[in-house]
Amino acid sequence: MAVQVDVPLAPTRRHRAAALFRAALVPALAILTALVIGAIIIWFSAPSNRGTRLEVVVAAYRGLFAGAFGSRVAIANTLVEATPYILAGLAVTVAFKCGLFNIGAEGQLFMGALASTTVGFTITGLPAIIHLPLALIAGAVAAGLWGAIPGYLRARTGAHEVITTIMFNFIAFRLVDYFIVSGPLRDRRASLPRTPFIQANAQLPRFVGPLEPANLTGGQEYRPLIVTTDPGWNIRLHLGFLIALLAVWIIWWLLNRTTTGFEIRTVGANPEAARYAGMSITKNFVLTMALSGALAGLAGAGQALGLERNMKSLFSSGYGFDSIAIALLARSNPIAIIPAAIFWGALNTGKGEMQALTGISSDLIRIIQALVIMFVAADQIVRWIFRIRQAHGEQMVFSRGWGK
Amino acid sequence: MQGTVTQPHVSSGGNIRRGITRARIVGTIGIIVATLLIFAITSRVGADKVSVLNIPQPGAPQNQPLFRIPLPTVATVVVIQGLLGVAGLYVALRQPLRWIAAYVSAVIGFAFFTILLWAVAGSSVDLVDVLARVVRLATPITLGALAGLICERSGVVNIGIEGTMLFSAAFGYIAAILTGNTWLGVLAALLTGCLVSALHALLSVNFKVDQIISGTVINLLAVGVTGYLRGGFISPYEQSSGATLTAQALPGLPIPGLAQIPVIGPILFNHQPITYLMLILVFVINLLLFRTVWGLRTRAVGEQPKAADTVGIPVNRLRFWNVVASGLISGLAGAWFSLESTFRFDDVMTSGRGFIALAAMIFGKWTPLGAFGGALLFSSADALQIKIQGFNFGLPRQFLQMLPYLVTLVVLAGIIGRARPPAAVGKPYEKG
Numbered sequence: 162m163a164v165q166v167d168v169p170l171a172p173t174r175r176h177r178a179a180a181l182f183r184a185a186l187v188p189a190l191a192i193l194t195a196l197v198i199g200a201i202i203i204w205f206s207a208p209s210n211r212g213t214r215l216e217v218v219v220a221a222y223r224g225l226f227a228g229a230f231g232s233r234v235a236i237a238n239t240l241v242e243a244t245p246y247i248l249a250g251l252a253v254t255v256a257f258k259c260g261l262f263n264i265g266a267e268g269q270l271f272m273g274a275l276a277s278t279t280v281g282f283t284i285t286g287l288p289a290i291i292h293l294p295l296a297l298i299a300g301a302v303a304a305g306l307w308g309a310i311p312g313y314l315r316a317r318t319g320a321h322e323v324i325t326t327i328m329f330n331f332i333a334f335r336l337v338d339y340f341i342v343s344g345p346l347r348d349r350r351a352s353l354p355r356t357p358f359i360q361a362n363a364q365l366p367r368f369v370g371p372l373e374p375a376n377l378t379g380g381q382e383y384r385p386l387i388v389t390t391d392p393g394w395n396i397r398l399h400l401g402f403l404i405a406l407l408a409v410w411i412i413w414w415l416l417n418r419t420t421t422g423f424e425i426r427t428v429g430a431n432p433e434a435a436r437y438a439g440m441s442i443t444k445n446f447v448l449t450m451a452l453s454g455a456l457a458g459l460a461g462a463g464q465a466l467g468l469e470r471n472m473k474s475l476f477s478s479g480y481g482f483d484s485i486a487i488a489l490l491a492r493s494n495p496i497a498i499i500p501a502a503i504f505w506g507a508l509n510t511g512k513g514e515m516q517a518l519t520g521i522s523s524d525l526i527r528i529i530q531a532l533v534i535m536f537v538a539a540d541q542i543v544r545w546i547f548r549i550r551q552a553h554g555e556q557m558v559f560s561r562g563w564g565k
Numbered sequence: 566m567q568g569t570v571t572q573p574h575v576s577s578g579g580n581i582r583r584g585i586t587r588a589r590i591v592g593t594i595g596i597i598v599a600t601l602l603i604f605a606i607t608s609r610v611g612a613d614k615v616s617v618l619n620i621p622q623p624g625a626p627q628n629q630p631l632f633r634i635p636l637p638t639v640a641t642v643v644v645i646q647g648l649l650g651v652a653g654l655y656v657a658l659r660q661p662l663r664w665i666a667a668y669v670s671a672v673i674g675f676a677f678f679t680i681l682l683w684a685v686a687g688s689s690v691d692l693v694d695v696l697a698r699v700v701r702l703a704t705p706i707t708l709g710a711l712a713g714l715i716c717e718r719s720g721v722v723n724i725g726i727e728g729t730m731l732f733s734a735a736f737g738y739i740a741a742i743l744t745g746n747t748w749l750g751v752l753a754a755l756l757t758g759c760l761v762s763a764l765h766a767l768l769s770v771n772f773k774v775d776q777i778i779s780g781t782v783i784n785l786l787a788v789g790v791t792g793y794l795r796g797g798f799i800s801p802y803e804q805s806s807g808a809t810l811t812a813q814a815l816p817g818l819p820i821p822g823l824a825q826i827p828v829i830g831p832i833l834f835n836h837q838p839i840t841y842l843m844l845i846l847v848f849v850i851n852l853l854l855f856r857t858v859w860g861l862r863t864r865a866v867g868e869q870p871k872a873a874d875t876v877g878i879p880v881n882r883l884r885f886w887n888v889v890a891s892g893l894i895s896g897l898a899g900a901w902f903s904l905e906s907t908f909r910f911d912d913v914m915t916s917g918r919g920f921i922a923l924a925a926m927i928f929g930k931w932t933p934l935g936a937f938g939g940a941l942l943f944s945s946a947d948a949l950q951i952k953i954q955g956f957n958f959g960l961p962r963q964f965l966q967m968l969p970y971l972v973t974l975v976v977l978a979g980i981i982g983r984a985r986p987p988a989a990v991g992k993p994y995e996k997g
Contacts, residue, residue, distance in 0.1 A: 262777055318587075320977035323724055323777060327920045328970040339963035482788065485781060524793040531789035538782045541772035 184497070188490050191536035191543050192504070196222070199529040208520045221519045225526075228514025229507035237396035241468070243499075243506030245270070247405040248460035249484030250491065250498045251412055252308075252453040256322075257493040258416055259449035260429035265311060265326025266457040267481025268333030269304040273458025274465040275337050276303035278472040279346060281359030281465070289362040293466070296363045297404075300462030301455040307333065308454020309447050316443035322450070330481075341474045348379075348471070355473040365400040365467035378470060401463030406499070408456060413495040425449050457481060486534040505530070591665050591979055592657025595672045599650035602679050606642045609683075609959070614638045616682040617689035623830050627691070631827050638686040642679050649675055666928075669979045670942060673972055677949050684953040695952055697831045701906075702951075703937070703944035704843045705730065705915070708898035709922025710929065710936035711850050712891040718854065718931060719887040720867040720989040722776040725765050725783030726895050727919025733757045733899025735791040738910040739799060745811035747908070751839075751900045758896020759889055761787075766888035770881050773993035784919075792912055799910055814908040815839065839901045846894065851933040863887060867987035870994040880994045895919075917970065924973045931987060939976070946972045 200218050207217035229239045249266045256263035263269075277300030284292065311325040340346040341354050348357040358379035367385035375382045386400075416422035428435040428445040436442055460480060465472055487505055491497035508530060512523035536543050544550070616638045619630040649672060655661075656668050681690065709726045716723040733754040741750025761783060768779040815837045823834040833844070854860040862883060865873040870880045898918075903910045921943050928942070929935025950965035958965075 262781070264781065314974070314978045318978040320974070323781075324920050324924055324977060325974060327917060328974050331917050331970045332967050335963040335967045339961050343961055343963070479788070482785060486785065489778070522793075522797045524796050527789040527793050531786045534785050534789075535782050538778045539768045539772060539774045541774055542768075545772070 184492060184494070187540045187543055187549065188492065188501075188537055190547055190549075191490075191540065192533055194536050194543060194546065195529050195532035198532055199525065202525060202528065203519070203521055206521065206525075211519055217519050217521070221515050221521050224515040224518035225508070225511040228511030230511075231514070233393060234396055235510065237398040239503060239507045239510045240402055241397045241399070241506075242509050243502040244399075244402045244405050244467075245460040245464055245480040246484060246487050246502035246505050247498055248408060248463065249457050249480050250487030250502055251405075251408055251495060252456035252460070253484050253488035254491065254493045254495055254498060255412060255416070255425075255456065256449055256453040257488060258422075258429050259425045259445055260432065261312065261315070261446065261449060261453075262323050263308065263311075263326055263450065263453045263457075264323055264485065265308060265329050265454075265481075266460075266484045267479065268326070268330035269308050269454040269457035270461035270464075270481045271333045271337045271476065272307045272461070273300035273304035273455075274461030274472055274476060275340060275346075276300045276458070277363075277462035278356050278359060278465045281363035282357045282471070284363075285360055287360075287362055292360060292362040293365065296359070296466055297365075297459065297462050300458045300465070302458075304458020304461065305451040305455035308457065309451035312446040312448075312450025313443070315450075316446040337472075337476070338474055341472060346472075353473065356471045358471045359466060363466060364470060365404075365463060367397060367399045367467075369394045369396060369398075371395055381470070383470065397468065399463075399467035401467040404459065404463065408459065409495050409499060412456070416495065421448070457484070460484075483530070486530065486537065489534065489537045586660060587979075588660035588662065588665055589657045591669060592653045592655070594979075595653030595656065595668060596650050598672055598676060599646040599653065602676065603643055603646045603650075606639055606679070606683055610638050610686050612637075612639050614686040616641070616685045616687075618692040619689050620693055620828060621691055621831075622827060623825050623835070630691075633689075634692075636682065638682050642682060645675050646679065665979075669976065670938075673942060673975065674945070677945055681949060681953065684956040684958045688956065690952070693828055693831050695948055697835070698948040698952065699941060699945045700832055700844075701836060701840055701944075702947045703940040704840045704905075705898040705901045705918045706922045706925050706940035706943050707843050707847060707937050708839075708894050708901070709919050710926040710940055711846055711933060712894040712898070713923050713926045714854075714929075714931055714933060714936055715850070715863070715891040715894070716888050717926070717987055717990050718867045719863045719884045720870060720987060720992065720994070721766075721769055721884050721888055722780065722991045723762075723765060723888065723891060724777060724780035724920070724923065725761070726780075726891075726898075726922060727915055727917065728780075728784035728787030729758050729761045729765075729892060729895040730899040730902065730915045730919050731784075731787040731791050731913065732761045733896040734903040734914060735794050735799075735899075735910055737896075737900045738903040738908075739794065741812045741904060741908075742799075742802060742806075747812045747815055747904050750812065750904050751815070751897075754900035754904070755893050755896040758892035758894070758899060760892070762892025762895065763889050766885045769993065770884045770888065773995070776991055776993075788913060791910075795910060795912055812908070815905045837905045839897055839905045842897060847933050847937045854933065864987070866994075867989055870989050870992075874994075874996065880996075884994070898922075921969060921973050924977050927986075928976055930985075942976070943969055943972060 200222070203218050203221050204214050207214045211217050211220070228235060230236055249270060252266050252269070253263055277296040280296040280299040281292075284295070287295070307329060308326075311320075311322045311329060314320040314325050315322045341356060346356045348355055351357075358381050361381045361383055364381075364383050366383070369387045369389060370385040371390050372385075372388055373383040416426065424435070424440050424445055425448070427438070428440060428442055428449075432442055435445070464476075464480075469476075483505060487498060487501045490501040490504070508526050512526040515521060515526075516523040614637075615635045618634040618636065619627075620632040620634070621627065622629065622631040625631075652668060652671070656665065681695070684690075709730065712726055712729075713723055736757040737750040737754030739750075740753030741747045744750070765779055765783055768774040768782070769776040817835065817837050818841070820834040824830045826834070854863065862873065862878050866878060866880050866883050874880050899915075902914050902918075922940070925939030925943055926936045928939030929937070946969040950962075950968045954962055954965060
């Protein structure tokens with residue numbers, strides 16, 4: 162049911178455009194509906210000293226857009242924000258393809274960040290060309306193993322991954338809390354609970370920007386690829402963004418151009434048929450969840466090595482949970498993850514400007530995001546509002562019961 | 566998937582199955598756990614240490630217990646875990662399939678008891694207080710499991726229970742601080758639960774959205790909306806009104822007379838209102854499900870919707886209202902968090918209890934009494950970790966806090982393969 166039926170004939174450019182339009186129509190309308198409802202909420206909660214209600218609504222969305230795309234720094238911040246969303250959204254997408262619902266991206270992200278930070282600050286004296294990949298791989302492997310366990314449990318015991326991955330989330334939070342707050346990884350000199358800063362050679366370097374002074378970073382000098390003191394080029398965009406784009410391409414290739422990907426999609430579409438064809442369901446479940454976990458782990462590693470440079474006890478801001486929304490928004494198409502993640506990142510980046518311009522609480526964005534999630538997941542509502550017919554073979558099925 | 570395909574019931578003494586079977590894994594793990602615990606306790610605790618379990622007289626001061634049970638720590642643990650190890654050997658060799666669930670529960674339960682004895686070695690603990698706490702903490706899990714059960718028995722998966730609880734906890738608390746009346750808060754929580762569940766019903770029954778996705782949407786919505794409410798409304802309101810908040814948590818209601826009975830009194834008859842309601846609901850829903858027309862129809866719709874439809878039961882209408890009714894129960898569970906256990910609302914304060922409730926429901930094989938048993942298992946993990954944080958126990962608190970989640974995993978992986986969900990669960994019904 163989840164397979165897209167590929168048309169064997171080479172599609173013309175016009176066919177492709179039409180297919181793209183059809184695929185993007187419902188998500189776009191879902192976003193539009195959520196923004197309209199957001200506008201209604203702003204209309205009713207508009208403060209009286211900022212002009213008419215209509216002016217406030219316009220100013221709010223103008224502020225949101227300007228905050229996200231209005232300047233070079235704003236665009237860079239949006240892309241920085243989109244980076245973990247791309248990787249974590251990809252993680253959820255890969256699991257979707259195998260008929261698995263990975264709600265554990267958040268915990269896997271924590272484990273990845275913890276592992277790569279640990280490798281980043283405990284090992285010293287390695288050149289960047291070895292240290293950085295080592296730290297990234299550590300994050301991916303740790304999170305991959307963390308994700309593989311629920312996959313194995315699902316395949317061998319039938320324990321549903323929706324519950325087990327949530328349990329693994331809670332266990333991961335406690336584990337990270339132990340290591341950072343009271344455990345061996347805490348930087349004893351710091352007053353706030355956090356790990357020491359990673360070695361400069363383990364950082365994911367920024368593309369452009371000033372040198373970061375060593376007195377603020379625990380003695381480490383983080384050097385961007387191009388050093389400049391121009392404040393207009395003080396942007397946080399780091400190498401992790403390229404890694405995320407690369408991951409999108411690799412996953413697209415893996416899913417659509419390799420035998421492994423074919424097996425994953427077949428198991429997702431019809432496990433019985435897959436088993437009949439001689440594919441191992443256990444192998445594919447474990448492999449898919451390991452891959453999914455590794456991607457989420459890379460998202461965490463990117464945040465730790467590219468932005469934070471250490472790990473605090475209050476680390477993620479729900480990237481793992483929002484990634485479910487992004488995967489749904491992208492209709493589990495790896496390429497579509499990129500615009501979906503940038504949209505989500507733009508909402509997060511622009512909300513501060515929106516609040517500054519209109520006095521509307523930036524928490525409103527959380528409501529708009531929640532509405533987008535609802536309309537995207539329950540696209541039948543959108544289809545019903547806009548009278549769009551359901552195309553054939555578009556639905557995904559996860560409710561397969563608990564024991565089978 | 567494979568390996569869990571329903572095998573025919575093999576009574577003990579029947580043909581022994583070969584290879585790596587569930588019974589062999591469970592038995593082996595039981596033996597390993599018993600060995601580890603015996604090894605740990607003999608190496609870490611002195612042989613002369615005594616753990617004292619106190620049974621207090623209700624109303625009397627703590628230092629004058631009714632009974633004082635001194636147990637030599639090491640010897641007691643060695644005997645109990647030794648017996649469990651032998652039982653594990655029996656399970657692994659003879660593969661008595663119908664005893665596996667009981668054995669897993671025994672391993673978990675006695676592991677808790679061992680940890681408790683270990684933590685209080687050389688000191689004493691009020692055993693009745695621990696047990697009363699187990700019942701109290703079972704409240705949200707049991708209620709969540711009952712809510713899930715009503716939905717699933719009629720064929721609708723509801724993983725949105727966690728979110729429904731969170732919504733209810735937030736709106737119940739808001740109503741309570743606005744009106745100054747906690748009972749109105751409970752009412753608001755019930756209403757919220759109904760509305761949120763109605764959304765799930767609308768999406769999954771009417772619009773036929775995948776039920777897992779619909780539930781996840783509710784969970785995500787709950788985190789977003791309640792976070793917005795706490796940051797944008799609850800916290801500012803609390804600060805501006807300062808100490809003038811008049812409402813407080815639901816009062817304890819010891820039942821006169823009964824609460825004075827030693828042991829049973831504090832465990833069953835000295836609680837707050839929602840805990841009593843939970844205890845009553847377990848039996849009421851059991852009765853409704855297995856002894857009324859509604860119960861029969863619900864089960865029919867969950868097992869064979871087509872047949873039910875043929876005899877004139879409105880499948881989708883019944884499912885819709887069952888899901889809405891389950892919202893009442895989830896709403897009550899939500900009220901427990903913000904209005905009974907404490908009078909406060911925190912972000913994501915349900916901390917996974919809605920999911921643990923589903924595990925309890927599966928553990929109880931979709932029966933109310935069984936679900937209550939599962940909830941007691943999980944809540945004893947909770948009670949244990951809270952209780953022994955007061956003692957100077959070797960493990961850091963974070964590892965103790967993992968206990969409920971770890972137990973859930975073990976139970977799901979160890980038992981669920983034997984559980985058979987209602988046949989039509991998760992499948993939207995379409996006439997025709």
